[in-house]
Amino acid sequence: GAGVSQTPSNKVTEKGKYVELRCDPISGHTALYWYRQSLGQGPEFLIYFQGTGAADDSGLPNDRFFAVRPEGSVSTLKIQRTERGDSAVYLCASSHQTGVNTDTQYFGPGTRLTVL
């Protein structure tokens, strides 16, 4: 079946601009995660959704970052007043939530954000 998809694949913007990054999870997956990966590093957690609600947003670096998942499927990560330090690959992952134990997260191809 179809995997996690993310759009756009690349986004170049200027410092101070607003950007939106989209994630379409695997069909039927109720859990959705956003991570950020800087060059030469492993992905770092940003936010986790269970259904429509953000169950854990402890990884968001500051209030310029916000994410929504209004219908419990597609999610949008929003970054206001972008800074050069926001340049990274933004990864989305989804998983089943079959019980109380953690399930495997499956990742999308990522969006490479470059802030000039």
Next chain:
Amino acid sequence: AQKVTQAQTEISVVEKEDVTLDCVYETRDTTYYLFWYKQPPSGELVFLIRRNSFDEQNEISGRYSWNFQKSTSSFNFTITASQVVDSAVYFCALSESWAGTALIFGKGTTLSVSS
């Protein structure tokens, strides 16, 4: 605090060589999960294996094998008879057992396999 250490930044081997990627983790939890992901040049993280802390059996899948040792907090990954297509960045990751917990990744090991 949870932490994953992949001490090997880069490894280069010639095709058909065996190679082991090291992963050492830290956690105070008694129940947790360990993962390996592969990130080829295309960039997408590909899931390889998931292990829970109560299952210390080694696992083999084709040319891949994993050695989990709680006594040394290690979860090492071996590729037997490496191939050029194995060239990628490999990440080890840790999570708590509860649903919805974030993955804690190591910094990754870049494996280059030459022909």
